[in-house]
Amino acid sequence: MSHVETTDATQAILAEVNPAVKPRPVLVENNRSHAWITERVCGIIEGKTPLWWWVCFAVACGVTSCSVIGFGYLVAAGVGVWGHASPVNWAWDIINFVFWVGIAHAGTLISAILCLTRQNWRTSINRTAEAMTIFSVACAGLFPALHVGRVWLAVLPGYLFPAPNANGIWPNFRSALEWDVFAVSTYGSVSVLFWYVGLIPDLGTLRDRFFKKGDKIRSAIYGFFALGWRGSARHWVNHEMAYLLLAGIGTLMVVSVCSIVSFDFATSLIPGWHTTIFPPYFVCGAIFSGFATVMTLLLPMRSILKFEDFITPYHIDCLCKITLVMGTLVGYAYLMEFVIAWYGANPNEGFTFVNRTFGLYNWAYWIMFSCNVITPQFFWFKKVRSNFALIFILTIFINIGMWFERFVIIVTSLARDFLPSSWGYYSPSIVEILTFFGTFGVFAVLFLLFIRFLPVIPMAEVKTVTPEADVHGTQHS
Amino acid sequence: MDAQPYGLIATFDTAAGVYHAAKNVRDAGYKHWDCITPFPVHGLDCAMGVKRSLVPAFALAGGVGGFVAAMGLAFFTGAIDYKLIVGGKPFFSPIPVLPVAVELGILCASVGAVVGMCVLCGFPKLYHPVLKSDRIVSALDDKFLIVIEARDPKFNLANTRALLEKIGGLDVKELEA
Numbered sequence: 001m002s003h004v005e006t007t008d009a010t011q012a013i014l015a016e017v018n019p020a021v022k023p024r025p026v027l028v029e030n031n032r033s034h035a036w037i038t039e040r041v042c043g044i045i046e047g048k049t050p051l052w053w054w055v056c057f058a059v060a061c062g063v064t065s066c067s068v069i070g071f072g073y074l075v076a077a078g079v080g081v082w083g084h085a086s087p088v089n090w091a092w093d094i095i096n097f098v099f100w101v102g103i104a105h106a107g108t109l110i111s112a113i114l115c116l117t118r119q120n121w122r123t124s125i126n127r128t129a130e131a132m133t134i135f136s137v138a139c140a141g142l143f144p145a146l147h148v149g150r151v152w153l154a155v156l157p158g159y160l161f162p163a164p165n166a167n168g169i170w171p172n173f174r175s176a177l178e179w180d181v182f183a184v185s186t187y188g189s190v191s192v193l194f195w196y197v198g199l200i201p202d203l204g205t206l207r208d209r210f211f212k213k214g215d216k217i218r219s220a221i222y223g224f225f226a227l228g229w230r231g232s233a234r235h236w237v238n239h240e241m242a243y244l245l246l247a248g249i250g251t252l253m254v255v256s257v258c259s260i261v262s263f264d265f266a267t268s269l270i271p272g273w274h275t276t277i278f279p280p281y282f283v284c285g286a287i288f289s290g291f292a293t294v295m296t297l298l299l300p301m302r303s304i305l306k307f308e309d310f311i312t313p314y315h316i317d318c319l320c321k322i323t324l325v326m327g328t329l330v331g332y333a334y335l336m337e338f339v340i341a342w343y344g345a346n347p348n349e350g351f352t353f354v355n356r357t358f359g360l361y362n363w364a365y366w367i368m369f370s371c372n373v374i375t376p377q378f379f380w381f382k383k384v385r386s387n388f389a390l391i392f393i394l395t396i397f398i399n400i401g402m403w404f405e406r407f408v409i410i411v412t413s414l415a416r417d418f419l420p421s422s423w424g425y426y427s428p429s430i431v432e433i434l435t436f437f438g439t440f441g442v443f444a445v446l447f448l449l450f451i452r453f454l455p456v457i458p459m460a461e462v463k464t465v466t467p468e469a470d471v472h473g474t475q476h477s
Numbered sequence: 478m479d480a481q482p483y484g485l486i487a488t489f490d491t492a493a494g495v496y497h498a499a500k501n502v503r504d505a506g507y508k509h510w511d512c513i514t515p516f517p518v519h520g521l522d523c524a525m526g527v528k529r530s531l532v533p534a535f536a537l538a539g540g541v542g543g544f545v546a547a548m549g550l551a552f553f554t555g556a557i558d559y560k561l562i563v564g565g566k567p568f569f570s571p572i573p574v575l576p577v578a579v580e581l582g583i584l585c586a587s588v589g590a591v592v593g594m595c596v597l598c599g600f601p602k603l604y605h606p607v608l609k610s611d612r613i614v615s616a617l618d619d620k621f622l623i624v625i626e627a628r629d630p631k632f633n634l635a636n637t638r639a640l641l642e643k644i645g646g647l648d649v650k651e652l653e654a
Contacts, residue, residue: 034515034619162550170554174563179576182547186584193587197594205515205617212614227595228602231617233499233512235598237522241530242594246587249536253583260576463516463619471496471518 027121027465029309034463037310041202041457042209044305052304053452060444067438070431071146079149081431088414088426093147094264095406096436098282100140101184101261102402104191105254105283106290107133111194112250115243121318123461124310128301129294130195131454135446136293137188139439144180161185176263183260190253194246196225200239201460204229258283265409272352272413275340281333288326288372289402292395295319299392301451310457313386320385327376327398330405334373352413360425361412368408371401483606483654484510484626485637487646488615492518495621498644499524502623505640509629513607513622532593539589544582548574606652624652 028037074081084091107129114122145154158165160181171178203226210219229235259279266278295316302311341353356365375397378384384391411426450456463469489495492514499512503526512521548571555561556569571578595601607613607624616622623646625637634651641649 038515038618162554168559169561170559172563173551173555173577174566174573179580182577182580186580189584190587193591197591201516201617208608208614208617212611223603227600228605228608229600230605230607230613231513231515232598232607233514233518233521233525234527236514236517237527238530238532238594238597240517241532242536242590245533245536245590249540249583249586249590252579256576256579256583260580263576460516464519469492469516469518471493471520 025121025312025314027124027312027314028462029312032309032466034466034468037457037459037462037466038205038209040307040309041455041459042206044451045206045453045455046209046213049452053448057445057448060441060448063441064438064445065441066434067142067442070435070438071142073431074146074149074435075151079147081429083427083429083432085424085426087417087422087424088411090414091411091426092428092432092436093143095403095410096439097140097143098261098406098410099289099403100136100143100439101187101258102282102286102289102406103293103399104133104136104140104187104290105258105286106294107131107136108187108191108194108250108254109287109290110294111198112247112254115247116251119318120465121315123465124307124457125294125298125315125319126461127195127198127454127458128298128456129290130191130198131447131450132290132293132297133191134188134195135443135450137184137191138446139443141184141188142439142442144184176260176267179260180264183257187253187257190246190250194243194250197239197243197246198458198461199454200226200229201231202455202458204231205459206455254287255283258286270413270417271346271348272356272409274349275337277333277336277340281330281337284326284329284333285372285402285405288323288330288376289399291319291323291326292398292402295323295391296395296399297447299388299395301456305451305456307457310462316388316391317385320379320391323395323398324376324379327372327379331373331376334369348418352416355416356408356412359412359416361408361415364404364408364412368401368404371397372405375401481654482627482634482651484624484629484632484652485634485641485649486607486610486612486622486624486652487641487649488612489621489623489645489647492621494645495623496521496524498623498641498646501644502625502640505631507625507629507631509626509632511607511624511626513613513616513624515617515619515621518621531597532590535593535596536586536590539592540582540586542589543585544578546585547578547581551577606654610652627654 032040082092107126110122110129111126111133115126145151148154153159156165157163158167158169158171160171160178162171171181203222207219207223207226210216210222259282262278262282265273266275268274298311298319299316302308338353341349344350356362375394378390378394384394415426416423487498489498495512495514496518499521502510503524512518512525514521551574552569560568562568607622612620612622623641625632625641631637638649
């Protein structure tokens with residue numbers, strides 16, 4: 001809000017300087033009314049389930065079955081069915097875990113950091129991004145829970161979560177893996193809370209619309225979760241404050257969780273892992289892959305659900321720019337790792353990086369490097385940022401690259417550690433490949449259910465950024 | 478409607494309309510009244526004279542509680558309940574517990590914020606006279622309501638109705654309790 005006093009002096013200065021007037025970008029195109037916004041968003045939930053949804057849902061369930069079979073076989077037979085063998089005892093399980101956790105981070109960044117920095121363009125995409133976060137964390141959580149082999153131990157009290165148990169022992173709080181337990185479970189829980197708090201007003205809208213249509217059952221279900229929301233201004237004050245606080249807490253969380261995930265590696269002594277650059281490097285990588293995934297999801301959703309007025313070219317442009325910044329930071333981290341390895345003068349560290357680039361796994365390194373460092377550079381060009389088909393393809397490349405980043409970090413360091421006599425070469429088994437492939441199905445199933453049953457666009461928030469909502473007559477001039 | 482009504486309800490078509498009307502209702506000295514809006518109208522809380530939310534106190538209590546609980550847990554388990562020497566290090570040191578304590582603090586602060594919001598709003602409250610009104614559908618869509626409750630000391634059916642009509646309220650009606 002600008003409450004600058006316009007004295008004669010300021011007027012004179014302004015007349016002389018003649019500053020450029022840059023109009024604020026329109027966030028909801030075609031000057032849509034509030035009623036139109038409600039109708040457009042609720043219409044998807046209230047209408048008949050379209051055929052494409054059933055087709056996608058069936059395919060997603062089919063893909064999910066790969067994970068179910070893979071995990072079922074793992075639990076029945078033990079971790080020997082995966083390709084792990086000494087010295088590479090961590091591979092796709094942890095790669096996939098870090099990959100999915102990374103994707104999750106964009107959702108929190110959009111809802112938390114962009115909320116604190118008052119980036120109003122976040123309003124129409126934050127619900128989708130937060131949903132993506134929750135579903136990605138769900139996919140991520142599967143891997144560490146299942147890679148322990150005897151899965152039932154992971155859920156028993158006293159093993160992962162500290163609780164009194166028959167053995168009388170407690171988890172080791174010095175272990176980075178125990179930090180992970182707290183980080184990931186906090187991340188999942190807070191993301192759900194954030195998402196839910198934002199949903200409450202929209203659930204209230206749906207409750208009343210279904211009631212008016214005579215659909216008492218659906219009205220009761222939405223009404224139960226709406227907690228009795230009635231749009232009271234006295235409630236909005238508390239709601240907005242809670243949302244703002246969650247944004248602040250979420251900002252702390254988004255940087256701390258990926259840092260803690262990176263501690264799994266950074267606190268060990270393995271060359272290539274034992275570096276202080278890991279926490280910021282992981283956070284940038286996570287946000288980079290997450291923004292790519294947000295665009296991978298938003299671009300098809302925008303045209304299928306006809307959301308062109310909500311998700312405008314300006315939104316996509318902003319997303320591309322953040323992806324460019326994060327991708328460039330990731331590229332900087334790749335180069336800086338080499339500088340530190342050289343400057344640190346540790347022969348093991350130096351060997352690891354030369355080995356990554358030119359060793360047996362060099363194909364993985366160059367896939368990573370080209371996808372993550374070169375791909376985002378296309379986003380410098382306005383023409384690329386407005387070509388949605390091209391953006392979609394580029395984001396897929398970024399995600400492939402980010403998966404390979406984790407592969408390079410984890411596998412190359414383990415396969416060539418200190419003792420040449422224990423060196424090895426890791427290849428995944430078909431069980432690992434199918435299990436990972438299946439998690440895309442898990443994600444898709446959850447996401448499809450989300451776009452069918454919940455308001456994909458936060459209606460109340462989008463209404464606040466329309467010119468109609470401006471009661472002071474200053475914001476949209 | 479023989480029983481005492483819950484209050485009077487008036488509709489406004491625009492956010493600016495309800496914003497200026499709210500100032501008038503506040504200045505008329507009413508205490509038990511409310512605006513019903515489909516989205517948070519910027520500055521409406523000030524126009525109504527609503528005080529700053531107390532949700533941060535809940536979040537702070539949760540955050541500090543979570544942080545202290547995690548430190549306490551690590552201290553109890555490591556230094557009291559089952560003393561175990563790990564790498565020749567002290568039984569308890571706050572530094573390695575920091576990630577766990579920060580994360581638990583974050584979790585409890587978030588839960589505190591949400592619980593605080595629910596407590597201060599009185600949620601869950603699935604019944605309310607306003608929710609029974611047929612205007613709530615449009616009030617959570619694109620219309621704005623002002624409700625002045627009958628329990629307000631200044632409430633007077635005729636005078637309050639006149640005030641609501643004067644400040645631009647449309648379709649002023651009694652709201653069933």
